[in-house]
Amino acid sequence: MWVTLGIQVVKIVLPIVMELISKHYNATGALPTEEEILNQLQENADKAIAVADAWLEAHPKET
Amino acid sequence: MEFGPMTAWGGGAFWRKSRTCVLSTRVSSVRALILLVVLLSACASKAPASLTPRTVPVWQANEVVVALTALEEAAIGFNREQICDEAGTCRAMLSDAYTRVVLEAAKDAVQTIRQTPAGWAAVGAAAIERIEMRLGAAGLTRLQPYIMAVRLVLSNLGAA
Numbered sequence: 001m002w003v004t005l006g007i008q009v010v011k012i013v014l015p016i017v018m019e020l021i022s023k024h025y026n027a028t029g030a031l032p033t034e035e036e037i038l039n040q041l042q043e044n045a046d047k048a049i050a051v052a053d054a055w056l057e058a059h060p061k062e063t
Numbered sequence: 064m065e066f067g068p069m070t071a072w073g074g075g076a077f078w079r080k081s082r083t084c085v086l087s088t089r090v091s092s093v094r095a096l097i098l099l100v101v102l103l104s105a106c107a108s109k110a111p112a113s114l115t116p117r118t119v120p121v122w123q124a125n126e127v128v129v130a131l132t133a134l135e136e137a138a139i140g141f142n143r144e145q146i147c148d149e150a151g152t153c154r155a156m157l158s159d160a161y162t163r164v165v166l167e168a169a170k171d172a173v174q175t176i177r178q179t180p181a182g183w184a185a186v187g188a189a190a191i192e193r194i195e196m197r198l199g200a201a202g203l204t205r206l207q208p209y210i211m212a213v214r215l216v217l218s219n220l221g222a223a
Contacts, residue, residue, distance in 0.1 A: 031113030038118070041125040045177040048132040052170035055139050059159050 123220045124180035127187045130216040131169045134194075137209040138165040161202035168193045184222035187213070 032040075110119040141157035155162075172190035176183050191213055195203065203210075 031111050034114060034118040037114060037122050037125065041121055041128065041177065041180060044125055044128045044132065045173050048128055048135060048173040049170055051132060051135050052166040055166055
């Protein structure tokens with residue numbers, strides 16, 4: 001039972017935890033700075049708006 | 064092997080009946096991946112230790128923006144895919160009108176969050192409520208997992 005549990009932890013839980021941890025670090029392995037977080041918000045907001053605009057422009061509202 | 068995107072969420076009974084409606088595994092995998100990313104994001108509710116109390120709301124706002132983007136992309140994906148009945152009549156899985164509801168609400172929310180990141184909780188919740196109110200039953204059925212994921216993100220980040 002413990003072997004099975006261990007395999008599950010290594011194969012399933014560990015990758016998820018590593019993913020969550022890596023989200024908190026930038027490309028150099030350092031914790032993100034305030035400036036990086038601010039830039040990230042601007043970039044992601046720009047992307048979200050661009051995605052919506054592209055579709056809305058391609059599908060104009062019928063009057 | 065081919066199956067519709069809704070089978071991943073357990074809602075593919077109608078889909079399986081229709082022989083003419085076939086999507087690639089790739090499409091459903093991408094959607095499942097988007098949902099997984101959002102759910103993983105929801106689990107990561109603690110801001111990095113390097114951030115000051117002033118910047119934590121910006122980080123939280125960014126998480127909400129990412130979740131709203133996933134919702135936008137899901138709506139566009141469902142709008143792009145056609146569902147056909149046995150008579151051969153096809154229509155979008157999510158209508159243009161419902162897709163517009165999602166995109167306009169999400170875009171407005173993101174624009175507001177970008178200007179005032181500290182308001183992410185209220186703005187994000189208001190956007191989801193607006194979408195839920197204006198989507199019909201068909202639209203809600205399609206997008207429910209994604210809407211739930213955004214709500215989960217908001218909740219785990221500490222929104223009331």
